[in-house]
Amino acid sequence: MSTELSSELSPQYDAAATEPAIYARWLEHGVFTAHAERSARVGGDRPPFTIVIPPPNVTAVLHMGHGLNNSVQDVLIRWRRMAGDEALWVPGTDHAGIATQNVVERQVAEEGLTRFDLGREAFVARTEQFVETTGGAILKQLEAIGASCDWSRTAYTLSPELSRAVRTAFVRLFEDGLIYRGHRVIHWCPRCLTSLSDEEAEFEETTGALYHIAYPVAGEPGREVVVATTRPETMLGDVAVAVHPADERYRDLVGRRVVLPIVGIEIPVIADEYTDPAFGTGVVKITPAHDANDFEVGARHALPMPVVIDARGDMGEGPDAAGRVPPELAGVDRFTARDRIVAMLRERGALRDVAPHQHAVRHCYRCDTVVEPRLSDQWFVKMAPLARPALEAVRERRIRIVPERWEAVYVNWLENIRDWNISRQLWWGHRVPVWYCEACGGAAFASVDDVDDCPRCGGPVRQDSDVLDTWFSSWLWPLSTLGWPDERAIDLRAFYPTDVLVTAPEILFFWVARMIMAGLYFARREPFHTVYLHGTVRDMQHRKMSKSLGNGIDPLDVVARYGADALRWTVIAGLGLGTDVMLDPANLEQSFAPGRNFITKLWNIGRYLLSNIGAESVRPLRDIPPAALTRADEWILHRLDAAIEECDAALGPARPTGAAWSESELRRGMRLDDYAETARRFVWNELADWYVETTKPRMSADGEDRDVARAVLVHVFDGALRLLHPIVPFVTETLWQRLPGRAEGELLARASWPVRRASEGGAAERGERAGPAEAFEHVRDAIVAIRRIRSEYNIAPGQRVEGAIRASTPRVAAIVREEAPLIERLTRTAVEVVDRSPAGPVAHEILERDRSELYLVLAGAVDVERECERQRRELSELERQLEGLAKRLANEQFTSRAKPEVVEAERRKHRDWSARREQLVQKVRALCGD
């Protein structure tokens, strides 16, 4: 990039060639690097503004979901950076236990091996190497979409620093009694060969069958009970059948025994409230080792818990299975076993019924295998004590969730929180920092540092072989990336708590809620004040984009074709609060047209500006005497102020003013689509469509006025580029570099966010300026009216016509008269202002006869008679409403019972409307002549 003043801009903007160079320039100038010492929290003069990235899996490749998520974060970060905050966006990756291990296992499988063939150490080494060579590619890809992350702070959940944070957290929870070893039924993935947390075992609606099986009552030939089950194969592990204690039908059976078909052993009939008498036959089989509920029942009744299905999901061969699993079923896959058992039952006449059954079955969130409930020993975190403060943080508005409706989901989950299974039978991850002494057999202990000898007896120790759930490192992310557990770390002091967390609702429980718990528990502060949950990128059929459906869009492909700006603009402008973004993978052209077209528009405004300014320097706006400004100048400056104000309102406030969000702040801000739309409307519909057009004649005439137009144009375009930079950083930076007066090393990326010009002056000055700005609206209205009539009467653009305008007031007449040249230029209609002219319909008649003459009647905008009618209708409508309002205010019941502020609001409304009526009455009188 050169900063030399150039009057030429290529006719087409070449994003692919420009963007990488601009990005390199930002890096070179260290624009993205945050300086902790500048944070007001450590004595600096800037409020910190921090976002931690939702770390993508280290082996992931960029997809549209990332594109959306990171565009949002970058908009916020760039906005705050320009607004003067010390902005920090922490990037990084997640080691992603199961996901990464699965990838490497697949590689190993291609060599005909399993991870067990390699052995733990070799497998982990191989995974490390794999991550080293191919991992983190996604971070490079984020650069392509313009992410302004502070790469000097890139973090990784399995790095030595973050591993230390993980161990410290584990040890603290362990010593506080919040981590315990539990023996119970958990979700087990027979393919990944590991346990899963409740959140990792996802429900999927499935149509299965409900099998009714007869269990003969022992010692009472001919009598039987029928149980219903969706999983007949688990019957091999049955230890009882249960009925409800109050169920009359089976009362006499309680305490008796029934014969378990196929296995042929006797099991007791027990009474337990868990049984629902209304479901099926009211008798339920109890398989404690393979069903979480049955486990509870089994525990209550001190029943044995034989395991009949092994870790791989095959019918077991272990000691428990002996005598229960028939030899012909041993080692058979659970689903095959189901079919065989059903066949065996049918053969023996024990199958009473098979009915289709709709139910939700849990699947592994990583490989989609049907989860097998399995009795095992796992590490759990006691969640209730952690959940309570997390609930309070949201209830007390120290954290807000946007959009608000997710708050209920959050609260609901936390109120019904269940303990978190954090151990995984994997090899890739943080190994559980618990050691067992082989010699003295004392209690297991946790340690931050590796342990070689038993601290009690000095004997040899053995570390727990499990690893921790990936999310056990992710939940520390806002802390660990900033230096925790070192409480004195400057980043931690300067940037924690962070500000906004941007993510998708899918990981509200997995990640967001747990981060809040961790922040409050380990650092006594909530980790952020805003959770922004955005929608999902979907195709035109509203399907989630996915590899398997082949309906994905590769963001890098979009960047290559239309540029990162086009991608960013399209997703940000299309992102209503909490709504999904629909894109058509089959038609990228159309999907990204809004972004591409808008960027082209910006580019062309830049071309116009530069071709009219050339290498000459331009006076700063503040050196232009206010009296020299034209109506159009005043108008566009006024519109810029309005745009700035609206953008600020759509985006902010950036943080709560107090310790918690106030009621009035709560629902404001984070409307990125409103911000984008406001900026777009300003640039396109106001700056380009109107202001630029008005400057054309001024540019071709020499003299003072040309300089004024140039000064205003540069000022306004500069403001527009600043306003748009967070969304489309590349093209705005490129254009901004070319504006007159740029010094070497000056970058838009760290220029200041625009402020309203009006706010610099006093209130009186603001009011004074509103006049000329409003006057231009009359000119605009006149032009639109003339164009419409020309279009209605099909007058060819080349054909000049004469028009007469009758204005509603002398003031409007004066404005139109003065601006006649401009009106003529923009409508190709010579206009004349007359005091008396034929009224609208008459004018049209003349027009029909002779198109060389066009009579227009202007009253604000349109023909006087229609306008008169319109105003009359409006007045009568207003009067009707006013009457109703008066009625309400006169109503004793209303004024005494309603809240005082409501009554006050109604009174105010009445006053406003009355004033409005006065205005209308005046207008109608002037317009209609009565």
Place this chain on the structure above:
RNA sequence: GGUCGCGUAGCUCAGCUGGUUAGAGCGCUGGUCUCACAUACCAGAGGUCCGGGGUUCGAGUCCCUGCGCGACCACCA
């Protein structure tokens, strides 16, 4: 089964505490190569605000109900 949400133009959605003529983008129709831009410009068409009832001077907005759809949670075998 529980909780929450949604149904407004052909499509995707805005419409705050009820109040003038219900908006935007895309798409569509007609007209223009006007010296920054046809990836553009100008003009326009298009809505019984899901159905029914109620509250109100006034309902897209509040209440009830019916229909349709979605999300999250959940141990009904």
